[in-house]
Amino acid sequence: MSDIIRINRVSKTFGEGASMVTAMEDVSLTIKAGEFIVFLGPSGCGKSTLLRMIAGLSDTSRGSIMVDGRAVDGRDPSVGMVFQTYTSFPWLTVQDNIGFGLDLANTGSRARTEKVDSLLKRVSLTRFAKSYPSQLSGGMQQRVAIARALAVEPQILLMDEPFGALDALTRVEMQTFLLDLWSQDQKTVIFVTHDIDEAMLLADRIVVFSPHPGRIAEIIDVDIPHPRTIDETEREDFDRLRHRLRRLLFSMAKNAA
Structure with a gap:
């Protein structure tokens, strides 16, 4: 698979002078065409900020983002986006x-x-x-x-916690629905969530972000073949991955406190 997104040493700040806040610092990532990538991390770690920069809805403060060989400069019709709120x-x-x-x-x-x-x-x-x-x-x-x-x-579908406001049963139904669509189209998907089980079910790779400022803490390959169902998240290999992700997130939360 060829690279479709290249994120090179991207940082994002808000405000100026003494009130300036660094939301994201020195993030680099390459995503291949057809991958299902999940951004996982606590609130305030820059997941949605990075998604908006890939979409061209927000500018980088430093660094660059390339989509299909072109520098991101405003909205791109090859990139579709789905938000958490009903739009x-x-x-x-x-x-x-x-x-x-x-x-x-x-x-x-x-x-x-x-x-x-x-x-x-x-x-x-x-x-x-x-x-x-x-x-x-x-x-x-x-x-x-x-x-x-x-x-x-679109070549790329960006999804910012699209199922976060749904009840548990509907959320599972929508996860299954999305995996079915992705298996048919093999579009490149970047999906933001703070839910570990959702990340495991969907992702080819999970990009785990640490907070304050947002950085990539670890990138984890999910070596469990598709198609996947919610029942399979109780398998032993899923359980090992769940514990690994929990330890990582809890460790970051403790260090940030």
């Missing part, structure tokens, strides 16, 4: 929310209809095409958000 437009139906990016790209009517109908089927929302976001459950709203991100066929 559907409440005045648009499900099908119009999914087709929003296609409208911005001046996609023809027939091609738009075909793409939206295909995505509605993939995310199991065909019978809710004419519904509005307020009529949907949280999990369904996140399916809309994922479908909208996929509609413009």
Whole structure:
């Protein structure tokens, strides 16, 4: 697999002078096309800050980020993003929310209809095409958000704790749904979470961040083949990985106190 994202010695500061805060310091990482990468760490460790810089929503203070050989400079249509909060437009139906990016790209009517109908089927929302976001459950709203991100066929999908606001059962359903989509498309996914079990279930590699300022503490390969199910997280190899991650996170929290 070829490298699609190169992060080189990136730092991020906020404010100036005595009030300046260093949110992230000297982070370097290379991500290959088709990888499922999880950023794991406590709140305030810079996971979401780095994701926003990859997306072009925030500038680096130092260092560089390259996506598919190009320096990040503002929003890139090859990069899609899904946030934790429900971001559907409440005045648009499900099908119009999914087709929003296609409208911005001046996609023809027939091609738009075909793409939206295909995505509605993939995310199991065909019978809710004419519904509005307020009529949907949280999990369904996140399916809309994922479908909208996929509609413009991005190479890279960035996901900032997209299932964090969901109840436990719906969260598991959405994790399974996402793995199914990824196995079909093999897009490059970067997924932010602070949940260890979620990270283990999803990731090819887990990038663990330490806080204050955010740095990469360790990168862990998850050498457990896909497809994975939630039941498999009780396996002995998952259990060893769980304990390793817990020890690492607890150690960082103790040192930061």
